[in-house]
Amino acid sequence: MLALLYGGAFLLSGAAALAAMALARSAHQSAVTHALLILSGLFGLAASVGYCIELAHGVVRVVPVYATALFAFFVTPLSGFFLALVFLGVTLTSWYALGYLPRYHTHYTLPWLDFATSLFVLGMVGTLMAGQPFAFLIAWELMSVAAYFLIIADGSRESLTAGFRYLLMAQLGFLALLVGLLLLAGGDPFASWAAVAHAAAALPPSARLGAFLLLLVGFGSKAGLVPLHQWLPAAHPQAPSHSSALLSGVMLKVALYGFILSVGLLPAVPFSWAMLVIVLGLASAFFGVLHAVVENDAKRMLAWSSIEHMGLLFTGVGLLLALPNLPVGADAAALTAALTGFVILHALNHSLFKSGLFMATGAVVAQTHTRDLDRLGGLAQRWPLFSGAFLALALSAAALPPTGTFFGEWLLFQPLAIGFRSAAPASSLGAALVLAVVALVGGLAVFAFVKLFSVMFLGRPRSSAAEQAGEMPLLLTLPPLAAAVLVSLSGLLLFPLLAQPERVRLLGLPFASAVLPGAAMSSWGVVFALLGSAAAAAAFYRAFARRTIRITETWDCGAPLTARMQYTATGFSAPIRFFFRALVLSKKTLVVEPVVVTNPWIAKRRLSWATESFWEAGLYRPVGRAAIAISASVRRLQNGAVQFYLALVFAALVGVILFAL
Amino acid sequence: MNGMLFILQGVVTLMLAPLMVGLVRFFKARFQNRRGAVPWLPYVSLWSLFAKDMTITRYSSWVFRFVPFVLASIALVLAFVVPTFAYGVVPPFLSNLFLVGGLFAFGSAWLVLGGMDTASAFGNMGASREMTLAALVEPALYVSLATIAFAAGSWSLDGMLAHEAGLSWHGGALPLSFALGALLLVALTENARYPVDNPATHLELTMVHEAMVLEYSGPYLALLEYAAAVKLTVTMLFLFALALPFGLMHVGASPLAVVFWYIVRFVFASFIVAFIESVIVKMRFYRMQEYLSLALFVALAGLVLVLMQQFSF
Numbered sequence: 001m002l003a004l005l006y007g008g009a010f011l012l013s014g015a016a017a018l019a020a021m022a023l024a025r026s027a028h029q030s031a032v033t034h035a036l037l038i039l040s041g042l043f044g045l046a047a048s049v050g051y052c053i054e055l056a057h058g059v060v061r062v063v064p065v066y067a068t069a070l071f072a073f074f075v076t077p078l079s080g081f082f083l084a085l086v087f088l089g090v091t092l093t094s095w096y097a098l099g100y101l102p103r104y105h106t107h108y109t110l111p112w113l114d115f116a117t118s119l120f121v122l123g124m125v126g127t128l129m130a131g132q133p134f135a136f137l138i139a140w141e142l143m144s145v146a147a148y149f150l151i152i153a154d155g156s157r158e159s160l161t162a163g164f165r166y167l168l169m170a171q172l173g174f175l176a177l178l179v180g181l182l183l184l185a186g187g188d189p190f191a192s193w194a195a196v197a198h199a200a201a202a203l204p205p206s207a208r209l210g211a212f213l214l215l216l217v218g219f220g221s222k223a224g225l226v227p228l229h230q231w232l233p234a235a236h237p238q239a240p241s242h243s244s245a246l247l248s249g250v251m252l253k254v255a256l257y258g259f260i261l262s263v264g265l266l267p268a269v270p271f272s273w274a275m276l277v278i279v280l281g282l283a284s285a286f287f288g289v290l291h292a293v294v295e296n297d298a299k300r301m302l303a304w305s306s307i308e309h310m311g312l313l314f315t316g317v318g319l320l321l322a323l324p325n326l327p328v329g330a331d332a333a334a335l336t337a338a339l340t341g342f343v344i345l346h347a348l349n350h351s352l353f354k355s356g357l358f359m360a361t362g363a364v365v366a367q368t369h370t371r372d373l374d375r376l377g378g379l380a381q382r383w384p385l386f387s388g389a390f391l392a393l394a395l396s397a398a399a400l401p402p403t404g405t406f407f408g409e410w411l412l413f414q415p416l417a418i419g420f421r422s423a424a425p426a427s428s429l430g431a432a433l434v435l436a437v438v439a440l441v442g443g444l445a446v447f448a449f450v451k452l453f454s455v456m457f458l459g460r461p462r463s464s465a466a467e468q469a470g471e472m473p474l475l476l477t478l479p480p481l482a483a484a485v486l487v488s489l490s491g492l493l494l495f496p497l498l499a500q501p502e503r504v505r506l507l508g509l510p511f512a513s514a515v516l517p518g519a520a521m522s523s524w525g526v527v528f529a530l531l532g533s534a535a536a537a538a539a540f541y542r543a544f545a546r547r548t549i550r551i552t553e554t555w556d557c558g559a560p561l562t563a564r565m566q567y568t569a570t571g572f573s574a575p576i577r578f579f580f581r582a583l584v585l586s587k588k589t590l591v592v593e594p595v596v597v598t599n600p601w602i603a604k605r606r607l608s609w610a611t612e613s614f615w616e617a618g619l620y621r622p623v624g625r626a627a628i629a630i631s632a633s634v635r636r637l638q639n640g641a642v643q644f645y646l647a648l649v650f651a652a653l654v655g656v657i658l659f660a661l
Numbered sequence: 662m663n664g665m666l667f668i669l670q671g672v673v674t675l676m677l678a679p680l681m682v683g684l685v686r687f688f689k690a691r692f693q694n695r696r697g698a699v700p701w702l703p704y705v706s707l708w709s710l711f712a713k714d715m716t717i718t719r720y721s722s723w724v725f726r727f728v729p730f731v732l733a734s735i736a737l738v739l740a741f742v743v744p745t746f747a748y749g750v751v752p753p754f755l756s757n758l759f760l761v762g763g764l765f766a767f768g769s770a771w772l773v774l775g776g777m778d779t780a781s782a783f784g785n786m787g788a789s790r791e792m793t794l795a796a797l798v799e800p801a802l803y804v805s806l807a808t809i810a811f812a813a814g815s816w817s818l819d820g821m822l823a824h825e826a827g828l829s830w831h832g833g834a835l836p837l838s839f840a841l842g843a844l845l846l847v848a849l850t851e852n853a854r855y856p857v858d859n860p861a862t863h864l865e866l867t868m869v870h871e872a873m874v875l876e877y878s879g880p881y882l883a884l885l886e887y888a889a890a891v892k893l894t895v896t897m898l899f900l901f902a903l904a905l906p907f908g909l910m911h912v913g914a915s916p917l918a919v920v921f922w923y924i925v926r927f928v929f930a931s932f933i934v935a936f937i938e939s940v941i942v943k944m945r946f947y948r949m950q951e952y953l954s955l956a957l958f959v960a961l962a963g964l965v966l967v968l969m970q971q972f973s974f
Contacts, residue, residue, distance in 0.1 A: 378720065395767075400763060401760065406763055413803070414816065417810060417811070429964065432804055432961060432964050435800075439803040440800045442799055443796035447793070458777045521760065525754050526760060530735070537737060541880060541884065544711055546879070549716075552717070552718060555781065556781070574789070
């Protein structure tokens, strides 16, 4: 039954691709394709729910979906969880696409876009279900290449550049994965994962290290880990918004799945490798959130924040890998459970709120035709319901208390604090430093999302584009709203289960509070406390306050205010840019354009301002320059003398023979 | 009994919060050779604000109207979950240190939204500054609280107090001196006091908190000011309950000692805040990262101190 449902979901996404091509000339093509994708998502969700119920009853099994000698697809509990994320994301974004795409039917070639979207979904589902390296790599490549066509869908110059960078990184990553997986599998791509793990155990440590590093590069580059992250904020926002939601909300999780799967294939992970993962995760989280704070393009800001959250997730995975080698004593079991809970809950929450935010931002862009935060504002008055949904998603992304994300991140913060009491002072201090960085990231995330919401929706419109925005259609409001509701539910329903793994079976116990050694948290308790106090405050106000309200102008010291006197997004994040000026390289130049040629004093002056990434300036540029310099010096070999070329061929031949001997 | 104490502790905090603000102002006035107003003036001004009309700018949305209620409800929760004179009464899941830190951040975020929904550069500037401070203070806040929690072996504020109350002063509070110092720096930031913000001015060069609430008037302003007073009271009383853990209420404690020490801590905390504001100057906003890095390093030094104590036994 489950196999049938999973298989049905898999086939339906393939059918969506076929429908996109077959109905290319029909006016209903897009609606049919996305209806099939929604159906595929619902099949998959039904299968996931069934699987969950089985697991809750203690039946742990692998669901075989399809197997031949060449391909094997099955679902394990691990891939089942990530599949649920994919199907959830597909259902939400395709629902949204039904309302979103018709507005852009002249902008995109819809049949091709929908074809690429369906193949992209097919690739993700295939990657997660793959039972051996061969199927995994084929599906992974299908996903990567289909994503390229999503990124370049609008055909603009900017998209093509971003797409090229993405494709380059994706292919490099694929090569790393290919070599890494084949190294582990001992050269047999058709071996099942269990056989790969068996082969990996027999490898010499140096080969294992090589495979680990290659896989870290392959999956890390897809997940946007520093320093291989530079393509992500350029590429994800260029896709149409429902595709950006899939790319950022869901595809990154497939990369996380790949990484977890491949470290599961290794017999043991030494402490230093785990430290590498933690350091890379923290660096990604920090640089991601820092750029999210200073970024003024709404969709690119969301992409930077995805790097932050993937960084946090990899930090969590790294901590899990490091735990067996840490002197935490009796706490180890509880910490493992809590950190696992963090990875699960945070992956789910991130895919929900990030998909929701991309969809909601896409809706704002569809109405105002700008992604520039400096040109938005004043939208909350016009769209109360929509802005409420957006605010709920933004507060979730900032991981503030009553949202589900807070409870997810609590499962990262609290274990770090418990790590203080390990048996060695060095690991206590290490836990404190990690906690400090994660806390800073959390604080900056609040900054980034408060900025995003407030400059988009509050105050007065900063441009006529924002001022003349029309009604927000319900079809664009509902999917983000659904995502917001689901994030809240994850805190209320999933957190109590995950925080107490032994109670997973007692599904009817929402009031259970999480008990880590000495620490407790209850999502229901917190939500009720806040709601109760809000009710008390409102009742007090109604009972005692004089409620006569006069609507006036903003206090203006006597001189009329204009919308341009408000802070812009650039101004709002100025203090952070200043404090971190060593890392966010801000370039201000005064552009002087003479008005009268003879007199240099009469000139138009304006300030041109741009930020540049630390990695772009410090790593990418020097590496690129070095590569060009080396190839320029190698080019001197090409001197046109045939005799010299023959000598080179001969030398190469001799070299190969010597090497072979 | 515990339920009664829980409610008593919250209600006492809620009732005395404006008095703390009044006492700080009173002491400050005396430092400046002024007579100053009576310490209970804030009660009168809050009440008169409640009886006034409100003006609301026409550029603001529903968010602006939500802010006072969100802030007031956070203040209510804080009053009940942050222990000020009793221990063993707050459920541990409500006084978890990360929840309290998260509630502070949640309040800051909403205050900033209110400041941004005014269409005025005053509110916007305060909002930008408040958000910066709230974001950068987090590492010091969590490291110092987690250090105290680690020393106390409990992750709830309530449990920390219980642990301190059971130890002698030089065995309990003294090793925490650095962590408490860092927490004091954090508390000054969270409550917008010197050297971070000047609470007594509306001069745009210096203001953070006051700029954000500039557009609020009448009952909404009263709610916001009351919420700020509760926040100041709970942070200061908790800090000083850790530093001077005498006469803390639990079953079987002498009520006279509890009342005496509560009054001592209350007056002393107000005096210290006023004292700090009278002897140091406000720092430039663009030097705040030095102040906040200092707070983080003091907190880390506090952890080293606690580790030294733990591993030397």
